[in-house]
Amino acid sequence: MRRYVLTFLYIGGGVSALVLVLFFVGVFEPMTEWLRSKWVSQGLLVEDEMVRMKWIEGLVIISLAAGVSWCVIDVTNPSQKVLVIFCSVLLVLGFSPTLALHGVLFDPFSSLAAVALSAAASFVFAGTEKGMRKRVLETLIGRRVSHRTFNELLEADEPPDFGGVSREVTVVTCRLFNHEELQAKLKPSDLVKMSNLFLRSVSTFLTGRGAYLDESGPELVRGYFGMLKPSESHAFHACRAALELRSRLKNLSKECETRWFQGLTYGVGISSGPMTIGVYGADEHFFFSGIGAETDYSRRLSHANDRYGSDLLIGPHTYHLVKSEFEVRPMEMFFDPAANLMTEIYQLLATKEAFGEVERERRDLFWQGVIFLREERFEEALDHLSRARNPAGEDAPLDFFIERAQSGVADKGVEGEAEAPGKHARLINLM
DSSP, X not given: OHHHHHHHHHHHHHHHHHHHHHHHTTTTHHHHHHHHHHHHHTTSOOGGGOEEOXXXXXXXXXXXXXXXXXXXXXXXXXXXXXXXXXXXXXXHXXXXXXXXXXXXXXXXXXXXHHHHHHHHHHHHHHTSHHHXXXXXXXHHTTTSSOHHHHHHHHHOSSOOOOSOEEEEEEEEEEEESOHHHHHHHSOHHHHHHHHHHHHHHHHHHHHHTTOEEEEEOSSEEEEEESXXXXXXXXXXXHHHHHHHHHHHHHHHHHHHHHHHSOOOOEEEEEEEEEEEEEEXXXXXXXXXXXXXXXXXXXXXXXXXXXXXXXXXXXXXXXXXXXXXXXXXXXXXXXXXXXXXXXXXXXXXXXXXXXXOHHHHHHHHHHHHHHHHHXXXXXXHHHHHHHHTOOTTSOOHHHHHHHHHHHHHHTTOOOTTGGGSSSTTEEEGGGO
16 A cells, blocks of 8 residues: 555645645634634634634644545545545534634634645546556455455556456366265255355465455355466466465365364366456456466366366476476376367476475386376386375375276276277366
C-alpha cells in the first residue's frame, strides 16, 4: 500500500496545509462571526462565557482532510465514497451547535472546506489508472490471490494486462479420488465439512505460495503460477509448492481420519506451457483465466496418480524446466497420435538438496528397471525394481511396476500396451 499511503499523505497533507493557512489568515472569520451571533441569538451560546479553541479546530481540519482522502482513495465502491463524505459533513455540522451548548465556539466552515477539497482531489486521483487499479483488481481477481500478491499487483509500476497476452505458466491441479466413496460412507453434513476443509486448506496454501486460484470445488482445486505477471521461475515455484503441499495433504488426511474416520485419496498434476491469458465473458458474467492445453493436461496428470498410486506427477515440459533443481523418477511414456509425439511423465520426489545418496541410488535402480521394462527385459527389470524397494516404507508406484515386470516374466503381457505404437507407450487419451 506504499503508493496509496503516499498519495493519501500528499492529498491530506496538501489540503490540510492550504486550509490551515486560510484559517489562520482569517479567511473564515467573517462566516464564523456570523455563526457566533446566530448561536447567541438562539441562546445556544452565552457571549460573556464563550471560549475559542483554535488548536482543536486545526486538529479537526487535519483529521478530516486525511481521513476523507484515505477513504475516497481506498474504498472502491462509489456509493460508499459518497457516504463517507456525507457522514463527514454531518459530523462537522453537528460539532458547532454541540460545542456551543458547552460554551465553545467552533468554526465549521474551515473543516467543511477541508472535506470538500480533500474529496475533490481524491476523486480526481481515483479516476486515474493507479486510482482505479484496486477496484479493477478486486472485480477481476478478488480473493483468488493472497493479500501479499494483491498488494504487489497494486504497487507495481505497470498494471496487469487483462486485455489478452500469451504467457508461459505452470498449472497445478489437486483432486480427490475417493469422493464417491466418502459420499457413501459419510453423512451429508460431514461430507460437506470434509470437502470444505480440503478446499480451504489447498486453495489457501496455493494462493499463499503465489498462485492464482483459477478453479476450486469439492473435488478439485487448480492454481496457476506465473499467470499474473511474467516469471522465469514459475515451474520452480509450482514444484516447490507441490512438495510442501504433499506434507499438508498427508496431515490433512490424518485430521480427517481423526474427525470422520475416513482419509483422503488425492493426486497432484503439474504441467507447464503457453496459455492465452485475459478476461473472458460478457456483461456481469466475466472472469480472469487462461486458455491452453496445459489446463486439461494437468487435470489428466492429477488423475493419473490414481493409476500408479503416486501423489505428484509432472509433465515433460515442466521436467525440462526444473530438472536441475528437483529429483524425479519416470512413470510411463505416452503417444499423442494427433501430434505424432511421444512424451514421458515423471513423479516429483524432492529438491536436490533434500535428496540423500541412498534415495538417489534407489531412484537410479528404479529408473533402470523402468527402462528394462520398456525393452521387455522383464527379469532384469524385476531385479532392479526389487532392489529399489525401501524397507522402511510403502512405495505404491514401485509396486505398480514390479507387478508389471512379474506379469512380463509370466508372459501375461500388460493390459493396454498394444493400443499404442510400441509396447512401451500408451495412448495419451488413456492417461
